[in-house]
Amino acid sequence: MQDSSTQSRIENFIVLVENLQKSYKRGSEEICVLQGIDLTIRRGEFVALMGPSGSGKTTLLNLIAGIDRPDAGRLLVAGTDIMRLGDVDLARWRATHVGFIFQFYNLLPVLTGIENVELPLLLRGLSRKKRREHAMLALDLVGLTDRVHHYPRELSGGQQQRVAIARAIVTDPDLIVADEPTGDLDKKSASEALDLMEQLNQDFGKTIIMVTHDPKAAEKAGIIHHLDKGRMDR
Amino acid sequence: MELLKLILRNTLRQRLRAILTILGMAVAILAFCLLRTVVDAWYGGVAAASPNRLVTRNAVSLIFPMPISYRQKILRVPDVAQVAYANWFGGVYIDERHFFARMAIGPKNFFDLFPEFLISPDQLRAFWSQRNACVAGRKLIDQYGWKLGDTITMTGNIYPGEWQFVLRGIYRGANKNTDETQFFFRWDYLDEVLKKSVAYESGQAGWYIVQVKNPSLAGATSRAIDSLFENSWAETLTETEKAFQMSFVSMTEAILIAIRIVSLVVIGVILVVLANTMAMTARERMSEYAILKTLGFGNRFVFTLIAGESITIAMLGGILGMLLSLPVAQVFSKELGAILPVFEIGWQTFFMSFAISCIIGFLAALLPAWRASRVRIAEALGHIG
Numbered sequence: 001m002q003d004s005s006t007q008s009r010i011e012n013f014i015v016l017v018e019n020l021q022k023s024y025k026r027g028s029e030e031i032c033v034l035q036g037i038d039l040t041i042r043r044g045e046f047v048a049l050m051g052p053s054g055s056g057k058t059t060l061l062n063l064i065a066g067i068d069r070p071d072a073g074r075l076l077v078a079g080t081d082i083m084r085l086g087d088v089d090l091a092r093w094r095a096t097h098v099g100f101i102f103q104f105y106n107l108l109p110v111l112t113g114i115e116n117v118e119l120p121l122l123l124r125g126l127s128r129k130k131r132r133e134h135a136m137l138a139l140d141l142v143g144l145t146d147r148v149h150h151y152p153r154e155l156s157g158g159q160q161q162r163v164a165i166a167r168a169i170v171t172d173p174d175l176i177v178a179d180e181p182t183g184d185l186d187k188k189s190a191s192e193a194l195d196l197m198e199q200l201n202q203d204f205g206k207t208i209i210m211v212t213h214d215p216k217a218a219e220k221a222g223i224i225h226h227l228d229k230g231r232m233d234r
Numbered sequence: 235m236e237l238l239k240l241i242l243r244n245t246l247r248q249r250l251r252a253i254l255t256i257l258g259m260a261v262a263i264l265a266f267c268l269l270r271t272v273v274d275a276w277y278g279g280v281a282a283a284s285p286n287r288l289v290t291r292n293a294v295s296l297i298f299p300m301p302i303s304y305r306q307k308i309l310r311v312p313d314v315a316q317v318a319y320a321n322w323f324g325g326v327y328i329d330e331r332h333f334f335a336r337m338a339i340g341p342k343n344f345f346d347l348f349p350e351f352l353i354s355p356d357q358l359r360a361f362w363s364q365r366n367a368c369v370a371g372r373k374l375i376d377q378y379g380w381k382l383g384d385t386i387t388m389t390g391n392i393y394p395g396e397w398q399f400v401l402r403g404i405y406r407g408a409n410k411n412t413d414e415t416q417f418f419f420r421w422d423y424l425d426e427v428l429k430k431s432v433a434y435e436s437g438q439a440g441w442y443i444v445q446v447k448n449p450s451l452a453g454a455t456s457r458a459i460d461s462l463f464e465n466s467w468a469e470t471l472t473e474t475e476k477a478f479q480m481s482f483v484s485m486t487e488a489i490l491i492a493i494r495i496v497s498l499v500v501i502g503v504i505l506v507v508l509a510n511t512m513a514m515t516a517r518e519r520m521s522e523y524a525i526l527k528t529l530g531f532g533n534r535f536v537f538t539l540i541a542g543e544s545i546t547i548a549m550l551g552g553i554l555g556m557l558l559s560l561p562v563a564q565v566f567s568k569e570l571g572a573i574l575p576v577f578e579i580g581w582q583t584f585f586m587s588f589a590i591s592c593i594i595g596f597l598a599a600l601l602p603a604w605r606a607s608r609v610r611i612a613e614a615l616g617h618i619g
Contacts, residue, residue: 059612062611062612062615065528067527067528067611067612067615068610068611068612087532087533088532091527091530091531091532092530094528094529094530095529095530096530100528100529102525102615106521106522106525106615108240108522108525108526109247109522110240110243110244110247111240111243119526119529120529120530122236122531123529123530123531167529
């Protein structure tokens, strides 16, 4: 049983990280990537995680998004202690609660734009018609309704990232995580992608956690956290 | 439905690789079909054997004949309905490469014992009314372009001399597995010539064909026939036609085993080739599998995706191989007609080929699919960029 103050902390924050530890084995050597990380993020916040390469920011993002598991600590996301979930439940949890945006878009090349956006909805048991409607809505939101039947190879980098953003929001997740979303884009496309994320945060109240090297990108976020050598800078 | 779409699109993604693998699979299945059919064809005589026919031969060896008088004695055995006889003629037609079975047969009821040889009554009458007449199977007629009334000359090797036969009948097979490459002429013609040239060889039959009324008593009937000739100078060995045919096949058992092993080796080789292709494919797409898992798709979905692609490639190759085997088998049938008279790919072989294709597809996907389903998402995404 949790006491009332803990319960209230859980309800206030969409992300609650306490004393998080993560290390990887490289051969016989154990590399400590994150140590003693404490972090809280409220619903509707736009948070940027910054830091030099190897500082552990992508690892922290992966842990929060439930695509990797910490060694120790506490990790509550969207009201769920995700460390306690088994692989199958964790996959279901991700499908429901988290939207993902990656640096290299990571669209499936054999699917068209709209099919890529529809992909997460296949796990929802919706009819084909409903899936199409939801996907079109998401693509409309990112301003890409004219290229829905194009394959990723037929789209520019900026357009592909917009499809990826549409895929991230199509299930209406509690949390959107973005790993260097502008890292592979030209200036104009990067600015458009950031504007889109800002719009999702401000107009739709989406909580966004973004890993970035780019100070200009970080400016869009209301809160910036710095990591260095696996620790959060105070 | 969406999964199927994804599998099909993934299959055709690396076109050249997919086509080459499908062709490889097709060639393997083609080879498997042909090799299996060679084995089946080898057993063709066994398969075509009738349960109500027994064969009585000299107990020492088939090459030793028996007196023609045995027929009357065998006819008196209870449960025996009819008895006919035959001699292996051998001989050479054109040259030794043109091989087909040539036999002297008698008496007039011979074809009554073989209802699977369909011959018109007119032609049968013509055959029995001319001493040097002959009857040939449809496939021989097609192969050599013979017509009724043609004179066919052969050089004897077991029975020396130039032998001339007049074609008076053509038989067709009642069943698919009936041998249509045999050549029959009259035993009394052979006997007449032998009486003039090598008299001590006349009046003898190579083997007797015994039709029984009740196939379930074949064992007892066989023993009864053989007991008639115990302690004679030509003791007999009577067995079912199937066992008689089997004795020829068992002489070449080692070859058949070798053919079976080769057919399995071919399957093994293509399994390794397809497994390698799938391992390469899965390795290249590891980041995509990671994305699917990130989006919430489970390990089973990823496993099905890879296994489905592998099975699709294997099945397409298998079906292509089976389709190709039909015309190739026809060519084989034409070329090997005399040695393997019934060379037709059976449904059992097709069914087995299809099942093997599916199993190969599944087995080839096992390791890469297992690896992809076990890979950690963060690790696989780390490969990106």
